[in-house]
Amino acid sequence: MKNSKVKIIALIMWIIFEIVAVVLWLSKDNIFYLLNFSYIGTSIALGLVLMANNQPYARRIVQLLVGTYMLVYLGLIDNENMQIEGFWYYLFTGVFEAATIHYAVAKIFGPLIFGRGWCGFACWTAMILDFLPYKTPQSHERRKIGWIRYIAFAVSLIFVSVLFLCKVDNIERIMFWAFLIGNxxxxxxxxxxxxxxxxxxxxxKYICPITVFLKPISYYSLFRICCDKTKCINCGKCERLCPMDVEVTNNSRKRKNATECILCMECVKNCPKKAL
Ligand code: SF4
Ligand code: SF4
Ligand code: SF4
Incomplete structure (x- = not known):
């Protein structure tokens, strides 16, 4: 992919986040939303510009900028549970705030544009996991344990439902502890x-309950990795390096592990023919 294209994507992403920031700031009369989404959008755009300039740690910088902000500032200092149970909590209380906004932007509607970019650039869980030594999986064979994500998803929903049905006092405090222990x-x-x-x-690949939202929605993602077959020499390097076992050179939305792509750009960076 040409560097200019990456810079255009950076600009588009920045504009999208600024629109969200301004709309929420004005509609909710709260300047926090302007600062919050401007910070996240600027961090992502900065990472993409660094990527366009071939900085090897561009994505890692964005992960750390956004991930630590959300984990440490929003989660631990501001006591906002941004995990999936926090989403259910805010949804049940009927307020469009904190985790419901976060899920709407990053995990439900946003993936129609940027797929699972959240997973590649911003998630605070993956921010730590990506420091581990197995960036390229030793085997690309999938284990048949992906059903665990549905159990985790159901457990989070049941947990919050029970708190509401039993009218438990101080749910907000419980949500803080759930965030801490859950992480x-x-x-x-x-x-x-x-x-x-x-x-x-x-x-x-197997556990994260958020993929129950992310995978089906990212199927329709506007931004996706495509292969220029006229340049590709079928060397297989992209698929060997892909951390998510995507069948990279197949352009079909139905390609193997299509909804697993986290837009990390490892395949793009390493393609010897610039075919992706
Ligand atoms: S799959 Fe879950 S844990 Fe992994 S990066 Fe995405 S949101 Fe984070
Ligand atoms: S790395 Fe590039 S040239 Fe090699 S198979 Fe992938 S797309 Fe084709
Ligand atoms: S290596 Fe390419 S196909 Fe694999 S997850 Fe990253 S961007 Fe997607």
Missing amino acids: IVYYLVGITLAFTFKDNRAFC
């Missing part, structure tokens, strides 16, 4: 699986 569990399970399967992204 510790995610990191422990993610790191254990990464070493067991020799695959940094094993947690994303």
Whole structure:
């Protein structure tokens, strides 16, 4: 992909986030939304510009900028549960705030434009998992345990439903602890699986409940990796390097593991013929 194209994508992403920032700021009369989405949009655009300039750590910089902001500032300091249980909590309370906005932008409607870019550039769980040694999975064979994500999804929904049905006091405090404990569990399970399967992204492939939203929606993503067959020499390098086992050179939306692409750009960066 030409560097100019990446810069145009950076500009589009920045404009999208600024539109969200201004609309929420004005509609909710809260300047936090302007600062929050401007920060995230600018971080992503910066990462894409760095990527266009062939900076090898561009994506990692965005992960750290956005991931630590959301985990440490929004989650731990501001006590906003941005995990899936936080989404259910805000949804049940009927307010369009915090996790409901986050899910709408990053995980439900946003993926129609940028697919699973959240997973490649911003997720605070993957931000840590990507430091582990198995950036390229040792095997591209999938294990048949992807059903675990549906269990995790159901458990989060049942957990919050029970809190509401039993009219438990101080749910907000429980949500804070759920965020804290949930993240510790995610990191422990993610790191254990990464070493067991020799695959940094094993947690994303089999456990993460958010993929129940992300995978079907990203099927329709506007931004996706496509292969120029006139340039491709079928060397297989892209598929060997892909952390998500995507059948990269097949342009069909139905290609193997199509909805797994996290737009990390490893395939694009490493294609010897610039065919992607
Ligand atoms: S699949 Fe889940 S854990 Fe992995 S990057 Fe996406 S949201 Fe984060
Ligand atoms: S790395 Fe490039 S040339 Fe090699 S198979 Fe992939 S798209 Fe084709
Ligand atoms: S290597 Fe390419 S196909 Fe694989 S996840 Fe990254 S961007 Fe998507």
